[in-house]
Every structure is written in structure tokens, then in C-alpha cells.
Amino acid sequence: MATGKQKAASVDVAEMDAQSSAEIVKTLESFEPPAPLDFSREDDLRAYRDMLLIRRFEEKAGQLYGMGLIGGFCHLYIGQEAVVIGMQMSMKEGDQVITGYRDHGHMLATGMESRGVMAELTGRRSGYSKGKGGSMHMFSKEKHFYGGHGIVGAQVSLGTGLAFANRYRGNDSVSITYFGDGAANQGQVYESFNMASLWKLPVIYIIENNRYAMGTSVNRASAETNFAHRGISFKIPGIQVDGMDVRAVKAAADLAMEHCRSGKGPIILEMLTYRYRGHSMSDPAKYRTRDEVQKMRAERDPIEQVRQRLLEAHNASEDELKAIDKDVRDIVADAADFAQNDPEPDVSELWTDIYADEIPQAAK
Numbered sequence: 401m402a403t404g405k406q407k408a409a410s411v412d413v414a415e416m417d418a419q420s421s422a423e424i425v426k427t428l429e430s431f432e433p434p435a436p437l438d439f440s441r442e443d444d445l446r447a448y449r450d451m452l453l454i455r456r457f458e459e460k461a462g463q464l465y466g467m468g469l470i471g472g473f474c475h476l477y478i479g480q481e482a483v484v485i486g487m488q489m490s491m492k493e494g495d496q497v498i499t500g501y502r503d504h505g506h507m508l509a510t511g512m513e514s515r516g517v518m519a520e521l522t523g524r525r526s527g528y529s530k531g532k533g534g535s536m537h538m539f540s541k542e543k544h545f546y547g548g549h550g551i552v553g554a555q556v557s558l559g560t561g562l563a564f565a566n567r568y569r570g571n572d573s574v575s576i577t578y579f580g581d582g583a584a585n586q587g588q589v590y591e592s593f594n595m596a597s598l599w600k601l602p603v604i605y606i607i608e609n610n611r612y613a614m615g616t617s618v619n620r621a622s623a624e625t626n627f628a629h630r631g632i633s634f635k636i637p638g639i640q641v642d643g644m645d646v647r648a649v650k651a652a653a654d655l656a657m658e659h660c661r662s663g664k665g666p667i668i669l670e671m672l673t674y675r676y677r678g679h680s681m682s683d684p685a686k687y688r689t690r691d692e693v694q695k696m697r698a699e700r701d702p703i704e705q706v707r708q709r710l711l712e713a714h715n716a717s718e719d720e721l722k723a724i725d726k727d728v729r730d731i732v733a734d735a736a737d738f739a740q741n742d743p744e745p746d747v748s749e750l751w752t753d754i755y756a757d758e759i760p761q762a763a764k
């Protein structure tokens with residue numbers, strides 16, 4: 401039985417089988433996050449570049465939206481970059497990613513092309529869904545990215561299904577299933593938790609707690625605001641992670657991957673993060689003060705933290721970082737040009753991609 405706080409690394413699911421409910425609750429309530437990792441210069445350079453790509457891409461998407469070039473919904477991920485990049489740094493080929501509608505960062509993190517994502521945003525034929533899906537509906541089988549979902553919480557049961565498929569096929573891939581603090585209150589999340597724990601499915605549930613669900617703060621919407629504890633009734637361990645520090649995310653990711661790959665079943669990582677922009681492009685943001693956003697930007701920005709470390713601890717020069725910035729800006733500018741010049745889909749495309757043409761072999 402756990403006494404006091406203990407390292408999450410010692411989460412032993414099998415041990416719980418012999419414990420009473422009261423002991424299990426005590427054990428699961430006691431886990432602490434692992435210490436942030438020491439990043440090498442290479443790790444920090446990679447994290448810096450990859451997070452910057454998401455930030456600049458999102459800023460450009462915001463501009464194109466303002467110019468009327470992107471229609472429909474568009475939810476920006478700015479501020480939350482350390483979450484997907486820290487997770488990505490721990491993933492291996494074959495691991496799957498699924499998320500909600502705030503999804504551009506997740507796609508770029510998996511290695512999906514900036515051009516294809518931006519062209520989908522502008523509704524052009526070279527977009528990932530041939531210009532017919534838009535911001536919330538993109539997929540890449542090649543990169544194991546399963547969307548892009550507009551129904552709050554729906555991706556959680558789908559992500560659990562991906563983990564079931566891994567188990568069924570006997571591979572050692574992990575399903576990385578992202579959802580928000582608001583989605584964490586949806587019923588199907590708990591049905592999924594139950595099945596995932598019962599069948600020891602390899603799924604990491606990542607709750608991106610960015611403090612708001614549209615205009616409603618966590619405190620106004622959630623009876624229990626510690627989301628890492630949401631799996632306790634299902635014997636699922638959970639840890640709270642500083643989602644603004646990519647090193648803390650990577651440390652938690654390593655632990656969670658090992659947990660899943662060694663057959664211990666699901667685990668929850670609550671990422672404490674923050675979105676700088678409004679919920680979507682039409683959000684007047686009256687529910688929080690400018691000061692709150694400014695303070696977070698000034699004191700906790702995930703990219704600035706890495707930048708300072710590169711300059712101070714890894715002796716990077718301003719010129720070296722400027723070169724990375726230019727590289728990233730060039731990729732984003734190229735994607736934006738491409739997305740404005742690519743043709744729209746032909747009208748005949750209205751009748752395609754509605755039903756599957758054939759049943760995939762594996763499903764027969």
C-alpha cells in the first residue's frame with residue numbers, strides 16, 4: 401500500500417488486484433509526476449524548431465482566416481505546443497494519434513505536411529481531405545493520425561478502439577488519445593475508461609487542461625478539477641504534468657509509454673496548459689482578463705523557455721536561432737502560397753468519398 405507521495409514510475413496495476421477499494425484510491429491519489437528530463441542541446445533544438453513550426457503555422461492560419469481565405473471553424477493551438485511535441489519526442493513508428501478539433505498542432509507534430517494541412521484549411525484539392533473536410537477533419541493513415549473530430553469527446557472512444565485493435569493484433573503500438581478539460585465531462589469518456597482498464601488496452605489518455613471549454617472556466621464546469629484523478633474508479637493511474645514545459649511532458653510521456661507497452665493498460669496524463677487565443681476565430685474572450693493571458697505568455701511560454709535554455713545553458717547564438725526561425729517561416733510561407741494557388745475541388749467531388757469503395761482486408 402502506498403504511504404505518502406510516491407513516484408508515478410512505480411504504478412503497479414497487478415498489485416492493485418489484491419488491494420481493497422480504499423487502498424486502491426490511496427495508491428492512485430498518491431502519484432507524483434516524474435522530474436523533468438535534462439534535455440541535451442539536440443533535444444532542445446528539436447523541441448524549439450518543432451514548437452515554432454506549430455506557432456508560426458497557426459499565426460499564418462489566423463491571418464488567412466482574417467482575410468476570408470479559410471471558411472468554417474478554425475481553432476488555434478497557440479500556447480499548448482509543448483504538449484504535442486513532448487509526446488511526439490517519446491513516440492515510435494506505429495503509435496497512433498487522435499484528437500478533437502484543435503488539431504493542426506497534432507498533425508504537424510506527427511510529420512504531416514504543412515502544405516497539405518494549410519490547403520485543407522483553404523478548401524483546396526491538395527488538402528488532406530481533398531478540400532472537403534476543413535480544419536476539423538483531416539487524417540493521415542501514413543502518419544497514423546486518425547483525426548480531427550468535431551464532436552466533443554467522440555475521439556476518446558475511437559482512440560480506445562485503436563488501442564483495442566493494437567491489442568487484438570498483438571503489436572506493441574500505443575494509442576495517444578487527446579481531449580480537453582471540457583470533453584473530460586462527457587459520458588462516453590467513462591465508458592471508454594472502463595473498457596480500457598478492464599481489457600488493459602494500451603492507451604494514453606491526454607487531458608489537455610487549458611482551463612477553459614469555450615467560455616466556461618474549469619471551476620465553473622467541473623465538480624472535480626483534478627483530471628488526473630478521473631480514472632480512479634476504473635483503477636487507471638493518472639498524473640498531473642506541467643504542460644508548458646516540454647521536458648516535463650517528455651518525462652511523463654516516457655513513463656506512460658513504458659506503462660502501456662509493458663501491458664499495464666491505460667494511463668491518464670493531465671497536461672496543465674493554456675490557450676492564448678480565443679476558443680475559435682469568433683470568440684470575444686470576455687470570460688478572462690487580458691492580464692491573465694499576458695502573464696502566462698510572459699512567464700510560462702513553452703517556446704520562450706526552450707529559447708532561454710538554448711541561449712544560456714547550451715551556448716546557442718542569436719544567429720543560430722534566427723536561422724531556425726527563418727527556416728520555419730519559409731516552410732509556412734510556402735504552405736500559405738500553395739494553399740492559395742491550389743485549385744478548389746471539382747464539383748464532381750461532391751459525390752466521392754461518401755461511402756468506402758471496398759471493405760479493407762483487415763476488417764473482413
Ligand SMILES: Cc1ncc(C[n+]2csc(CCOP(=O)(O)OP(=O)(O)O)c2C)c(N)n1
Nearest residue numbers: 502550551552580581582583610612613614
Ligand atoms: C457533443 C458536443 N457538445 C458540444 C459541442 C460544442 N463545443 C465545441 S468545443 C466545446 C468546448 C470543449 O472544450 P475542451 O474540451 O476544454 O477543449 P478546448 O476547446 O479547450 O481545446 C463545446 C462545448 C460539441 N462540438 N460537441
Ligand SMILES: [Mg+2]
Nearest residue numbers: 580581612613
Ligand atoms: Mg479546454
